[in-house]
Amino acid sequence: MHEFDLSNAVLATVRKHAAGRRVTHVTLRIGRLRQVVKETLAFYLGIVGKDTECEGATLEIIDVPAVLRCTRCKNEWEIEIPAFICGTCGPGAVEVATGEEFMVESIEVEDEENAACTAPR
Amino acid sequence: MHRTKVRVVEDALDANNTIAAANRSDFDRSGVTVVNLMSAPGAGKTMLLERALEGLAEDGLRVGVLEGDVQGSFDADRLSLLHLPVVQLNTGNGFGGECHLDANMVRSALPAVPLDDIDLLLVENVGNLVCPAEFRIGEDAKIMVCSVTEGEDKPLKYPLMFRSCELVIINKVDLLEYLDFDVDRLEANILQVNPQATVMRVSAKTGDGVDAFRAWLQALPARAGATA
Numbered sequence: 019m020h021e022f023d024l025s026n027a028v029l030a031t032v033r034k035h036a037a038g039r040r041v042t043h044v045t046l047r048i049g050r051l052r053q054v055v056k057e058t059l060a061f062y063l064g065i066v067g068k069d070t071e072c073e074g075a076t077l078e079i080i081d082v083p084a085v086l087r088c089t090r091c092k093n094e095w096e097i098e099i100p101a102f103i104c105g106t107c108g109p110g111a112v113e114v115a116t117g118e119e120f121m122v123e124s125i126e127v128e129d130e131e132n133a134a135c136t137a138p139r
Numbered sequence: 140m141h142r143t144k145v146r147v148v149e150d151a152l153d154a155n156n157t158i159a160a161a162n163r164s165d166f167d168r169s170g171v172t173v174v175n176l177m178s179a180p181g182a183g184k185t186m187l188l189e190r191a192l193e194g195l196a197e198d199g200l201r202v203g204v205l206e207g208d209v210q211g212s213f214d215a216d217r218l219s220l221l222h223l224p225v226v227q228l229n230t231g232n233g234f235g236g237e238c239h240l241d242a243n244m245v246r247s248a249l250p251a252v253p254l255d256d257i258d259l260l261l262v263e264n265v266g267n268l269v270c271p272a273e274f275r276i277g278e279d280a281k282i283m284v285c286s287v288t289e290g291e292d293k294p295l296k297y298p299l300m301f302r303s304c305e306l307v308i309i310n311k312v313d314l315l316e317y318l319d320f321d322v323d324r325l326e327a328n329i330l331q332v333n334p335q336a337t338v339m340r341v342s343a344k345t346g347d348g349v350d351a352f353r354a355w356l357q358a359l360p361a362r363a364g365a366t367a
Contacts, residue, residue, distance in 0.1 A: 020239075020269045020270040020273055023237075023238075023239070023241075023270055023273070023274075024151065024273070027151040027152050027154065027155065028151045030151075030154055031147065031149055031151045031153065031154070032147075035145055035147050035149070036145075042142055043142075046151070051298070051299065051302075052299065053269075053298070053299050099295070100294075100295055100298035100302075100331070100332045101331050101332070102302070102331065102332055102333065102334055103331060103334060109330060109334030109335075110334055110335070112334065120150060120151050120152060121147075121148060121149065121150055121151065122147040122148075122149050122151050123146075123147060123148060124144055124145060124146050124147055124148075125144075125145050125147055126142050126143065126144050126145070127142065127143055127145055128140045128141070128142055128143075129140070129141055129142070129143045130140065
């Protein structure tokens with residue numbers, strides 16, 4: 019259900035960087051701990067992006083695994099279920115190495131052919 | 140026309156976080172400690188506040204409440220009986236609205252909150268275990284209430300929420316004798332997803348355990364001041 023609000027956040031970030039140019043492709047980097055349903059996010063992005071420069075843009079989502087690190091034994095491991103406990107040292111020293119990302123990684127925009135020539139130097 | 144790839148590498152929630160930081164500096168300027176209180180609908184946030192804030196006022200800690208609701212002022216009306224500054228923030232008009240508070244909504248309500256006259260601001264978020272966990276509002280602490288009528292597995296289903304909170308209050312423990320509910324298993328599941336969490340067992344209805352929560356709230360401004 020949070021995908022609708024997240025799609026608005028993505029759209030705002032994309033439009034800021036597109037600066038009025040037409041957007042053809044958006045790449046997101048989303049950690050598994052964010053509990054984002056990709057199909058739902060894509061669906062909402064199609065809706066909120068309608069009548070903007072992002073309408074019709076294709077979406078690519080890079081999955082980032084949930085990897086934990088124990089600050090005591092320096093062990094790193096990937097989790098499939100939410101258990102934030104080190105098998106050797108127990109709870110208390112576990113931190114998230116990856117999996118909390120919710121990033122706009124890159125966008126592809128359409129530039130005028132002569133954009134490079136008119137850009138201020 | 141040709142296509143150009145633009146490297147962005149920006150947290151999509153940066154816009155919210157920027158506004159949250161603006162809220163934060165307003166709170167700091169007035170020396171106000173802010174708690175973001177979250178839960179599923181019906182877990183007992185409002186009744187817990189009714190119980191806990193009653194005692195705080197007597198101890199000289201000046202408290203205000205920002206009451207976030209999809210609609211209506213039912214909760215704010217209840218809390219206004221405590222003679223505290225209570226500001227209602229509705230996320231929708233008429234027939235429902237946003238399912239959470241974000242930094243901008245809180246910002247829009249701040250002019251109505253007498254920040255210079257309070258030490259502690261409790262923000263009661265919209266009842267929801269998903270979206271509120273995503274949006275910072277400029278708080279010092281995120282806390283949540285879960286109740287023994289909700290199911291022991293909830294921390295495993297909503298780890299984003301349970302992980303974001305430093306204090307988890309298990310409410311309605313007065314009902315345990317009528318329920319087939321394993322409260323130890325709930326607590327173990329909370330600590331599995333968030334080993335650093337403080338867990339309290341409380342009955343807002345009988346007042347059992349509320350003193351511990353009140354003491355936690357009273358200690359918070361000193362802690363926030365120390366880290367500021």
